[in-house]
Structures are given as C-alpha cells and as structure tokens.
Amino acid sequence: MSLIFSLKIGEKRRFPNPNPNPNPNLSISLSAMAISGPSKAEILNLFRSLLRTARDFSDYNIREYAKRRTIHGFRQNHRLPDPSSAFSDGKSQLEIAKRQVVLYSLYAPRVKSVMEISQSMKP
Template identity: 45%
Template sequence: MSAAAEVRSLFRAFLRAGKHYPNYNIREYIQRRAREGFHDAAKLTDPSAVKSLLELGRQELEVVKRQSLVYGLYGRKFKNVLELDLPQVQPAGKPPAAASL
C-alpha cells in the first residue's frame, strides 16, 4: 500500500474510532484532533518523517480504540444536553405559526 493510501486509511480509522465514544464532547474532540493533526502533517514531504508519523498515528489509534472500550464500560450512561431530543420551545412573545390549509 502506498504512503498516501495508508494515510487515508489511518485518517478514516481515526474518524470511525471517534464515533464509538458515547460522549459528544469526547467524540468531537477525537475527530477534531484527527482532522487538525492530519491537516498539519499534509505539508510533510520527507519520507522518513511521514513513516515515523504513520507509526505514531497507528499507536495513537490503538490508544483511542482502547480508551473507547474503557469509556464505554465505565463512562456515564446518559446523554449530555447537546444529544437530548428536547421538544421545540416557542420564544416568548411570538404566537405559534398558523397551519396553512
């Protein structure tokens, strides 16, 4: 597999691993850090630097996967306020929208 294909595969794996976190904040943090890290590393042209970053990325991916499992076992079992399905509330002073027939 070429280096570019390995990088894409590793990037996708990070994004997929981030989706397994039950907590919105941690999930978004993992995915944001992956995007930022890969964006910053895209400027590298030295093959040895790319190879060392790929190895570091693989190690970090294993940590993310392991922590996802641990967090799933011991983390909070309820959603935070950003993930709740709350009913829409009308702003004060505005009449409800009339249903058009």
C-alpha cells in the same frame, strides 16, 4: 519422509531463484520499498480508522474532541517531506484510541449530553 534438511558444516546449498529477473536494471529492492513512506491509500485508511474510532466514543465531548484532534493532526502534517514517522505515530494513536473506547464504554454516562439531546430533537 522427513522435511528437515541437514547440511554438513561448510556445505552450501543453492536454491533456484523462483522469479529470475531477465532485466537487472529493473530490479527493485525490498529495503528501498520499506524505506519509502506510506502510500496515500494507507494514510487515508488511517484517517478513516481514526474517525471511525472517534465515532465509537459514548461521551459526546470525548467523541467530538477525538474527531477535531484527528482532523487537526492530519491537516498539520499534510505537507511533511517524510510522513513515515507521523504515520507510525498515528498508528500508535489509533491503538490508544481503540483501548480508550473500551475503557470509556465501561464508564459511559447514563444521561445524554445537552448537545446530544438537542441534536436528537432536530427534525
């Protein structure tokens, strides 16, 4: 039995609606949902992901810079009316940071930074 359906030219095939909406006033279009910005949970997830990625840098200075830059960027864009462009920029920055973590791990310093040594000596 073949699963491929062939239609003759000009023939229209109608498929039943699997979820008929009994109340058309309550319908929500998918395009309207796609246009709306990211949810608060998605934004917090991006923030946490950027901080987790910053924690993976082997060099102390790069790690602290990425952490400061993440916090500063989110504070700066906190009150945007449409955060979708900043969110997409943040996602691209996350991908860049992940690639940089791999690159920096290849050339990791053999000696710890003075800041890392002093932090490890604290009780």
